[in-house]
Amino acid sequence: MSYVNDQLNELIRKNPNQPEFIQAASVVLKSLEPVVESNPKYQKAGILERITEPDRQIMFRVAWTDDAGRVQVNRGYRVQFNNAIGPYKGGLRFHPSVNLSIIKFLGFEQVFKNSLTGLPIGGGKGGSDFDPKGKSDREIMAFCQSFMTELYRHIGPDVDVPAGDIGVGGREIGYLYGQYKRITNHYEGVLTGKGIPYGGSLARTEATGYGLLYFLEAMLKANGKSLEGKTVVISGAGNVAIYACEKAQQLGAKVVTLCDSNGWIYDPDGIDLAAVKEIKEVRRARIREYVNDHPHAEYHEGHGVWSVPCDIALPCATQNELGLEDVKELVKNGCFAVAEGANMPTTIEAEKYLQENGVLYAPGKASNAGGVAVSALEMSQNSQRLSWTFEEVDNKLKQIMNGIFNNVSSAAKEYGMPNNYVAGANIAGFLKVADAMVSQGIV
Numbered sequence: 001m002s003y004v005n006d007q008l009n010e011l012i013r014k015n016p017n018q019p020e021f022i023q024a025a026s027v028v029l030k031s032l033e034p035v036v037e038s039n040p041k042y043q044k045a046g047i048l049e050r051i052t053e054p055d056r057q058i059m060f061r062v063a064w065t066d067d068a069g070r071v072q073v074n075r076g077y078r079v080q081f082n083n084a085i086g087p088y089k090g091g092l093r094f095h096p097s098v099n100l101s102i103i104k105f106l107g108f109e110q111v112f113k114n115s116l117t118g119l120p121i122g123g124g125k126g127g128s129d130f131d132p133k134g135k136s137d138r139e140i141m142a143f144c145q146s147f148m149t150e151l152y153r154h155i156g157p158d159v160d161v162p163a164g165d166i167g168v169g170g171r172e173i174g175y176l177y178g179q180y181k182r183i184t185n186h187y188e189g190v191l192t193g194k195g196i197p198y199g200g201s202l203a204r205t206e207a208t209g210y211g212l213l214y215f216l217e218a219m220l221k222a223n224g225k226s227l228e229g230k231t232v233v234i235s236g237a238g239n240v241a242i243y244a245c246e247k248a249q250q251l252g253a254k255v256v257t258l259c260d261s262n263g264w265i266y267d268p269d270g271i272d273l274a275a276v277k278e279i280k281e282v283r284r285a286r287i288r289e290y291v292n293d294h295p296h297a298e299y300h301e302g303h304g305v306w307s308v309p310c311d312i313a314l315p316c317a318t319q320n321e322l323g324l325e326d327v328k329e330l331v332k333n334g335c336f337a338v339a340e341g342a343n344m345p346t347t348i349e350a351e352k353y354l355q356e357n358g359v360l361y362a363p364g365k366a367s368n369a370g371g372v373a374v375s376a377l378e379m380s381q382n383s384q385r386l387s388w389t390f391e392e393v394d395n396k397l398k399q400i401m402n403g404i405f406n407n408v409s410s411a412a413k414e415y416g417m418p419n420n421y422v423a424g425a426n427i428a429g430f431l432k433v434a435d436a437m438v439s440q441g442i443v
Helices: 005-012 019-031 035-039 038-045 047-053 101-116 135-152 168-186 207-224 239-250 273-282 289-294 324-332 348-356 372-382 388-413 421-439
Strands: 054-064 073-081 088-094 122-128 160-164 231-234 255-258 263-266 298-301 313-314 337-339 361-362
Touching: 005 019, 005 047, 005 122, 019 035, 019 101, 019 255, 019 348, 019 421, 035 421, 038 421, 047 135, 047 324, 047 421, 054 101, 073 088, 073 289, 088 101, 088 168, 088 372, 101 122, 101 263, 101 372, 101 388, 101 421, 122 135, 122 160, 122 231, 122 372, 135 168, 160 168, 168 313, 207 239, 207 313, 207 337, 207 361, 207 372, 231 239, 231 298, 239 255, 239 273, 239 313, 255 289, 263 289, 273 289, 289 298, 298 348, 324 348, 348 361, 361 421
Parallel strands: 088 122, 088 160, 231 255, 231 313, 313 337, 337 361
Antiparallel strands: 054 073, 073 122, 255 263, 263 298
């Protein structure tokens, strides 16, 4: 049995009941086989054993009081996965589905994603099973303050710099940062995604969605295609989906769908993004309200966005949202490219089917790295006490995403897998981290 298979079997044995983490690790390790088999130094240094085991896993109680005066208790997490190339960096997710397996999968993916940016940041992730939906601002503030009262002792600008993720936007980051500052008496860049008045970066809100389209544009160009005039289907209606839609429209594509956890909209005329922003960003309402003022649009309950014929599909909602039957429908309807805006939104079976059917497929650790890239740029601005213009940040983002595509494509070609951007992303991300780990000894 090979070194990779040995480690994968051991990983499964040591992490029972953690399917999301095992799924992410399996995809990465299998694609690394030609690299580690041809470089015995990695086996000698135990790199696979070490890179799949977090540096530390922190789990804690978060007690807070709701508006009715009742004490509520949630569970908080921070998994600091690997800091071989820089301080831990990764978002906080507040969602009822959060558990240790999901945080570990996200943290593991973050190691490679952050490596691909070319910036000096390691990988980590955190969050809680707290659900911000339906909570008042006071309740969210109470939760965030309690969460940070424990988390603050584990983070710092040169140690671990969290950001936002699902359920953690500008409001939550503000409450978290305020509590960190109150406890430590330090005004420093310990969180990213902050508001512009207190150290945030212009273009951070748009970064993941814009970066996704910059990567997609580079991938299409390398394969003789373009976005101009193409029909695009997008899932989600949060930050990533909204700004992926915005940039796709700017690049000449027609986006016809968005969705939230209740259902999805289809607008054959193209999504009216201003209306969506009003519904989701201002009023925090459900996407179904879109059809009230758009007579040609349709609203459907549940899951079904992938049934709409399209040229390009952008899953931007959550993990494992794109299954085998979904991609069969996409391929049947002529979809030629899928690029991930969410983290691991495609199941293993669906990913395999896409690749076997010649669909250009961009994995999230490469294509959605724009958010963390601009988070790192925010860290740089904080360290230098500078504030760059939107255009400066956006230009740097586009350069980073083009660089990621070029590195991913080159790695895939070098190991005899041209256009296998999954393998290319895993290999390119792994090599930088693994070589740093080898150089630093057994730690």
